[in-house]
Amino acid sequence: MEDERLLDIELRVLLEAIYLRYHYDFRSYAMSSIRRRVAQAMVRFKVDKISDFQHDLLRDPVLFSEMLQYLTVQVSEMFRDPSYFKAINTQVFPVLATYPSLKIWVAGCSSGEEVWSLAILLKEAGLLERTIIYATDINAEALRKAESGTFDVDRISQFSRNYLAAGGRHSLSDYYTSAYQGAVFDRALKRQIVFADHSLATDAVFSEVHFVSCRNVLIYFNKQLQDRAVGLFHESLVPLGFLGLGSKEALQFGAHQNDFEPFVKEQKVFRKVA
Template identity: 55%
Template sequence: MRDSVEDIEIPLLLEALYQRYHYDFRQYAGASIKRRLLQARAQLGFSSISAMQDSLLHNPDTVPRLLNYLTVQVSEMFRDPSYYRALREKVLPHLRTYPSLKVWIAGCSNGEELYSLAILFREEGLDQRTLFYATDINPSALQAAEAGVYPLDQIQKFTANHQKSGAKSSLSDYYTADYGRAVFDKSLRSRVVFSDHSLVTDAVFAEMHLISCRNVLIYFDRELQDRALGLFKDSLARKGFLGLGSKESLRFSAHAASFSEFVSEDRIYQRREP
């Protein structure tokens, strides 16, 4: 069966995006990338994927617009509250034994996961000894994360998630309401390093005690998942922790033997002794 024209065009566009701007989506899951590119084509007003590629190559302003479709920016604070409860009750007692901590939020999107962890660590008295690294490949997502501003109509759900995570304070302690927005306290990001980092092309940059990368690997093909998991393995301190999304697993990874299941139902793993 012959490929459709779009199935021919899409690899060419992804190759152009990589060669011209060094954003590499070539090993992302094909069905997901196709769906997002078709949505981008329609909403950005291009007649074809090839027309979008032409604009991409000759008009750099197309790049950030396209990245907003290729990178997933849907999240919420304390998403899957049992994950944060497991961190609070089972992981942080181990991390508490270290004099200083490094936490990496890989694929931080608009920052909801970052602020969730910053609040959790503050509630547990660990924020002042922790350095957080929030990374993403999308510059506009990083700007949104650094701003820490979210629609006020999301706060009710954020608050409910926070309470289910075993909260020791009120979420309202950490933001001010302003013209339909919730503006989170800048002190929450006083120990945060925001940085562009690609799990596809970039290398290890620090030794971490906890890496949280949730709902990112599901968009990668198997080879790219293994690359990212190898990066996490090499980035973790001895007996450090890795948290994945609820639909993600190490089960079929080439690096599975390097980790033990720590809280299996919440996809939290611990780096085995080398």
């Protein structure tokens, strides 16, 4: 028990040092998740002590950039949880279609799978040309990958199954070309996407939007940071705007639970209370 308490103290000192040196704020992330990720990174970089790791990270920005890949979650796939995308496609898009122009915010976009998925469904719904999609993350490397729209070919079969289950109207192959580096998605889709650095822990609202999709991000935050993030979403959404969360995330018991009402309850799609 004492060793675990000391480990948590060392981790908090490490996170404070990272914030002061690099301005990345992981201090309000769930400690169980941070503990696991730092342990994985220490094995990868062959470091035995957190104090030694901190010393190296503060003096080596390249090492910190590599470490950042462990501190941020990069697990996703196109049309992940197809029933969620089907609900967006069939129930949210018809409402959004009543607006002359649209803005959508994908917060914590990681390597871009969800962003490109939404762009494809928006195109099929006839909405993409009047939509701006803001794709944000704190990981610069993930943003570069997301903007490239390039994914490993061996992942495409799963993406295609998800696409059809989500209500896709054509074949996913209509939207990408195969190249030596992987499957490259249509550049025409990218014209409506703005990729940008944004931290839910430290940054403010940057635009008024009609729909926020932030899935499987809040589960890595403590309650205080969850409330801050949902507060940003509430502030950015137009009246009666939509919020989509991950399957294991909820607004119940949070500071903003009364600011939203279920829209497609089973798929964690909420609507801002007017």
